[in-house]
Amino acid sequence: MSNTYDESRAEWIAREELAERMIPLIGLLYRRDGIVPSVLGRRLLHLSPIEILKAHRFTRRLGVQALAPEKTMAVLESLWRIQPGPASLDVARLVSRFDEAGGTYDAASLDAFLRGELAGVMAPPASAPTDVVLYGFGRIGRLLARILIAHQGTGQGLNLRAIVVRRGGEGDLRKRASLLRRDSVHGAFEGTIDVDEERGTILANGTLIQVIYADDPASIDYTAYGIDEAIVVDNTGRWRDEEGLGQHLRSRGVARVLLTAPGKGAIKNIVFGVNGDDIAPEDRILSAASCTTNAITPVLAAVDQAFGVVRGHVETVHSFTNDQNLIDNFHSGERRGRSAALNMVITETGAAKAVAKALPQLAGKLTGSAIRVPTPNVSLAILGLELERATTREEICAFLRQTALTSPLRQQVDYSESPEAVSTDFVGSTRAGVVDGLATIATGDENVVLYVWYDNEFGYSCQVVRVLERMAGVHPTILPEREPVRIAEAVAEELAAEAEAALA
CATH class of the missing domain: 3.30.360.10 (Dihydrodipicolinate Reductase; domain 2)
Structure with missing residues (x-):
């Protein structure tokens, strides 16, 4: 490289400062519009400045120069002005298309381009949130909880409302909250967790989760907790056929069931991205395969x-x-x-x-x-x-x-x-x-x-959430x-x- 030590350091500081300015804008776009910006599949949400810059360098895999943070910032500012609806947006692909079209990065040109590219989500239909219940809170259950909490956004998608477990003795609620807070493989939970033992709830990053103790999946009245038309995610693996999983549907407040294991019999095994389109509104029990x-x-x-x-x-x-x-x-x-x-x-x-x-x-x-x-x-x-x-x-x-x-x-x-x-x-x-x-x-x-x-x-848990989003009709549009x-x-x-x- 021809740069001197001081020039290299100054260039890095400027890029780092730009990434720092992106962070609040990325958060505001997510909370206001449900926009999730990414770079070739690398989400920019909840990243540090260094992680954002690493995501930009990833574009070199396409055989081109690393994506310039200045261009990403221009796109983010344009998105804030034009206010599209919920979508997962690949900034790298949008920038590539804009550059190929010979666009200049003035506000008017970029706004007009993005309105055209995002025409399908400029007037998003109103959608109601869907309640989710995690039946079982082991390895997959706790990771699903982390992902669902991180995906809360505007609150119009999947809302984690409850977990159902068997009572494990004294201090059960605090122990389960501690397992959510700390993980030997995946590290600490990113946020805050509070436990209310009197109400039987866990409050994680503003998501109030009711902890329900039950041994029978058919005998729970979820409506008593304000939960209705919920999707129950069975993480236990105890039941894998329609008869066993159908027990959940006998509980008040349950609309559909998703199994996080291979389903048996006629249950559809969904691998999202391959046969996700097979999910039909009338499917009441589905499997997310293994x-x-x-x-x-x-x-x-x-x-x-x-x-x-x-x-x-x-x-x-x-x-x-x-x-x-x-x-x-x-x-x-x-x-x-x-x-x-x-x-x-x-x-x-x-x-x-x-x-x-x-x-x-x-x-x-x-x-x-x-x-x-x-x-x-x-x-x-x-x-x-x-x-x-x-x-x-x-x-x-x-x-x-x-x-x-x-x-x-x-x-x-x-x-x-x-x-x-x-x-x-x-x-x-x-x-x-x-x-x-x-x-x-x-x-x-x-x-x-x-x-x-x-x-x-x-x-695997990310794939399960994608199936959940499709079941609820809230899987974000991926653009371009x-x-x-x-x-x-x-x-x-x-x-x-x-x-x-x-x-x-």
């Missing part, structure tokens, strides 16, 4: 569309879970009684078969197995696939990279090419799965091996509209041309 199914299905959907999947095997290297024993003890499942903290444990997974519920064309084409390993979170799915046509590593990696950046699956699929990436780097990922590009194996024939990391707790997944050869040719031009 964490592994959510991680691999979007990747398989993209690969099948571009290359065709003949057959494959899914091997999951999965973090241990609460259904295993810390030390050897009796367990109804084979091998799961052995110490989770000391062993790799071969076990079964239904994820490969479950993919067919979201992608019927892959029915009977996949097998699967799992190895539980002594890590608390983040798992790895290894997809060994035979494709309909030959491909190279460069081609399929270019395709998956583009899928993660600009395709309709970019909320579900991420892509990494870090030579130092390990499992803990993916804790807190909001995507269902992250393709490890450097680990991809393809030698020019029809066989490929893909490695997909996934936060089996938080990433995302590009369709392009055929892999075209992506590879485009990248090769860019590389050749750069060397010229």
